[in-house]
Amino acid sequence: MLISNFKRFNMKRVDAYLSSLGYCSRSEARKFMKQNEITVLDKRVFNPSTKASHKDIKVNQEALDSEKLLILLNKPKDYICSHNDAGKLIYSLLPKRWQNRNPKISTIGRLDIDTTGLILLTDDGELNHRLTSPKKDIKKIYEVTLLNPLNGDEKELFSSGTILLNGEDKPLKPAKLTIINDTLVHLEIVEGKYHQVKRMFAYTKNKVIKLHRVSFADTFLEDLKEGSFKELDINLFID
Template sequence: MKEDRQLAKYLAHLGYGSRREMEAAIRRGRVTGQGEDLRFDGEPLDPPPGMVILMNKPAGFTCSRADQGRLVYELLPPRFLLRDPPLSSVGRLDADTTGLLLFTDDGKLLHRLISPKSDLPKTYEATLARPLEGHEADLFASGTLMLRGEDKPLLPAQLEVTGERTARLTITEGRYHQVRRMFAAAGNHVEALHRAAFGPLTLGDLPEGEWRLLTAEEVASLG
């Protein structure tokens, strides 16, 4: 039936399998329900294209599919990697950085969030190798700090000292290894880095290594 072929195509785009496999799954009764209550093997169907995922990234995982070693995508259901349009991380956290990481298959949203014109604040908690000296907050807020190898100063950033060797830094850019390079420019070294917030989003009580879908309201809050 035409409806079954259309459903098989839709399921294939969600990553459940090839169209032929989905046609067979429909014939075998693995797809049940109707409309918004569709289920696959008794489980609610994955969201349609446009979903956004929030993950509490653990250390030791990289964000590029081409890298060697453990990848953040391994923490998601394997079928998510087969979705069309594809699922991608919103920017990257390096392997040693933990915390809030977003994924989406919405290309327009992805490009808007990673665009240099995006001014969404991102907050990081840093543990440093040496005690803070007291000049860092003014330096980061000045709007004149130039990172090594670059010819454009950083936008002002807000530093909150939380301990002798700990601080919370909020930036509105996303340059390569920016937070680590900022502290290096201030004469220090980041030993541990955790992203605590992305715009209005925080991790809440989400355990490390776990993920959840954003609500429509949360997605809208990203602007």
């Protein structure tokens, strides 16, 4: 009896799944189910009010999208991490169905319009909050191209934890600088203050001319092409 009750508790209407996962709106579900093969336990259904478990539903012989998504995307330049601003929005790079999910997919943190590289997106609000919390010290690594050669003392300065940027009331946490050459470096930080990397190098009287994030929370782009994305196992990020 307990197992049976548990199964019923985890069942929802088919149209609720279809609308929350972006396949169609609830008002469009009946039409969608006529035009597409929706099956529950491999038996086709037409009634939007049919109740089922997520794992038992297929759309045109394919399993439903994950109930919660975590996406790794290689952000190109000139895309904006916003739902509402004018211009090219990062969400336009995702499948239309994912753009229609409820709750919406949002970026985990942001990258500036001229910054490229790794960004995570999710519709799991709790995960998003956890990975953007200042208390978590989430590691981020950037490849930084500089206008001028390094002064020579940046590695020690950034790791000292003594830099106080304009407008801030606390010094930055220690950061790790890896020098590739005198105008190309990797910078590892655990904060996400406004324009932080650019402001750190401005503090040394230098200027960032290209910024590319190569890692976030121990995930890497690897061979993912610019503008491309892949789904990650969200369970790897859940404590």
